[in-house]
Amino acid sequence: MGRHKQWLTGPTRRESITFNEFRQVVRRYRPSELLPALAELSLAGGEPPYEGNTLSSVPPWATALAARESVLWGNEHRDAEVTGDSLRVLINAHNDIYERPPTQERDGWAHALMTRLAYEQFPYQESIFEEVSRSHALMVEGASEIAVEVLDDAAWNRLLGAPLGEVVGATFFLQVAANSNNGWFDSDFLDLDDLQSLYDIWPRAVIEDRALQLSSTFEEFKAAYEAVPHPPTGYERYAYNPLIKRPFLRMPDGRLLAPQPRLILRTVSPGALYYRGMDEFGQPFSRDLGNLTEHYVGKQLGAIQPSPELHPEIVYREAKDEKKSIDWFMVLPSVVIMFEVKSARYGLLDRAAVEGYQDRVKALLNKAIDQLERSSNALDSQNPHFAHIPSDRPRVGVVVTGEPYYLANSPWTRDLLTATPFPTLTASLRDIEFLAGLPLDEVELQLVQIANDPERSTWSLGNALDKARGSRSPVLQRAWDAYPWPEALVTAESA
Template identity: 40%
Template sequence: MLYGNEHRSRDISRLSIDRLMYLFHESGDLPSAYTTSDDFLLSMLTGITYEQFPWQQSMFEELSRSHAWLVEGLSEVETVVLNEDTLAAMLGGVSLGDAIGATFFLQVAAYKNGGTFDPKWLDRPNFAELLSTYPRATISTITDRLTVTRKRYKESYANHATGIDHLARFDYNPLVNTPFIRMDGSGPLVAPAPSLILKTVTPGGLYYAGMAAHGQDFANDLGTLFEHYIGRQLRTIDGADIFPEVVYGKGGGMKSVDWFVVTPDLVLLVEVKSKRLGPAARAGAAMLTHALKDTIHKARRQLARTVGEIFSENLAFSHIPTDRQIVGLVVTAEPFYTAPADLLGRGLATIATPDGFADIPVAVASARDVEYLVTHGEKAARVVLDQVAAKAEGVLSMNVVPSGRNLILENAWKSYPWPRRQSGA
């Protein structure tokens, strides 16, 4: 797509594709100065993890989170630019729910037709019933939003690529924003990776559209809504007391971590960060270190300051006990796969406490990790304590399997216009 042209006439064979894939996987030409960097291993593994792991995620959580995070908190959180109308404007005038329904239709159509979709197919009689669920105008609007020409595809790559040769394999892929390519003026649209179509209506997929439309105000609103969303999830833990951030200091100029989860056996100090790694950082470019410092390390410092206030017996924190295991938790909107290893390697995976108290381990968890953890209900604290016991001198992992249902996600999922299952199907 990036380097080919329409003047090549020889048909491509399966053997040719296998050869191209081999060359692709062998394409990393790492400069010697890069391999001797202290951050070489972190950078290399970050590129590999972001190339692999996002494809293994269930779309149920990703799509449900769009409504649960971006819409359901609007009535309880004060935002600057983000509301249901501006969200619809980002989607061509289509509501989030209708956009997700139409995008689902497009992904299924592409899968069923070898990665292609032709809008003319909607004229066929067999589409009439589907058009009663997904209006043609909505499908057309979303199709236009997700389609670019080959020229615009290449321009998008040029505008967002790192420009670093040895990171080309892990670089920005324009298909994440516009998964359909218009190859000519009349033929079907081509979707080289149909699984990317639904990702365009996840929070991560909507991020760039929001930033393009509203700039930093959109990012700030996302952060406010995400903090509220994580609080909603934590409140579903049976038997836990959930406290919001503490404002303290002269004139109320200082703030603690965002949430405190107190159970009979555990205290979780939760700092929420909605900022995501950009394409270059995901590819493992030099800015990765700065990005981690600006998000994960910053959150860890906030945890450490809160711990200091708690153990200095600041009366503003008198409701937070110190007679049980305390764990610091940095919650990110999207997974920061290598962040825990980065904390461990830099000696930041624990927070020191006064003599007589156990040092506090620090974990990094994604929104999905929290969504899974809370399904354990009253046993959630035990799950965390088991992870603490298992970590030894290594990384504290919050990657746990779910147990039961997450009603917040289920209710959000039900808000979308999914096709009705036919009786006997």
């Protein structure tokens, strides 16, 4: 992994380039040489939390983008050699891409730019432990705890060819194999004597099938890129990267290469499984996931110690209409925290801040805020269905989203939303998981302080929380421990 490290030093870089100029830098090199070098460079950056200057010197999103452009636009009729210095030039070129705001977007340019950058960069900085554990706790455990339409064991076999637990294990195996071999996976690797006992835990056939599911030829990669909507000219940087769904490329010698190995395990995250489920089952899957997400939030909140006073959704009547309250009420000595859960996802074009994205974000979050306010009004009016919820305490509203809306608490987004008579925060499932690891008195203290702090209330909740006072969510830890991780592979992954 060391032969490209000299790229860290070199001449002063230039100040700004267009995306098309960056693409031309990538095209100087044969894909057969550049892609393996990018894989090696990606692994040199390690895993989050990143150390030192990794995010500026080896940004993981930069290697993924360079790999995408190499597959889409590169060819083997190039003479430039891939060296440490050429990689330094390439990464610096990425860091120097500059976007000039179009005149018609200038008013909302800062919000749009930060949205694009957040969805380009933040997912790579998130620990994979939560993503993998959440899939099991949310979709496997959850489906055994509440009624579902389609998401049972047979559905996972239909969707992935094997039970989700086996698929997660097989994906973890591929992650370790790629990390141990500079991004490469060769099926001959499965013949090693030391690995035979692992197949009692994770069937070899599932591993081989998973490798096929997660790989594509160059032609299939290009077709996948063309099959989805693209942002307008000038924003190609933020277009879909097929490596997210299929992180392995089938190289000319038949072996598989992951140019950005960090994407492998993310294919079993809830976000990745969501799109596969929607393609296969449609709206019944969406309804299942909505109900499972609401249940999951309650399970995380119920895991806080000592156990909080927690009340689920209330069905009540207002005039002649039947209505539903917010999803969860947490009654604490000094405050009532109200949680409204939305499982909707940020679309590809929304992540690229394409025109109209603010309207879609506004509509989704305001729908949740309206629900919070209606429930608060029902408390104020002494609606008898709410008699078990104290009406004499301050309230804090929390909108929980199925995936991060990274800028939801920022002034840019807050200015779009309906004002409420009580402080309101937006939180992702990851934020709720952090909250579940805190002692109950810290949950009360920190949520109230954050919600009423003019500055910290504009941060993402996960960043605003003092997580040092807590531990891992017990729900996530149980989900992780449900897998029979072989010690040899866990050791290899953490080495």
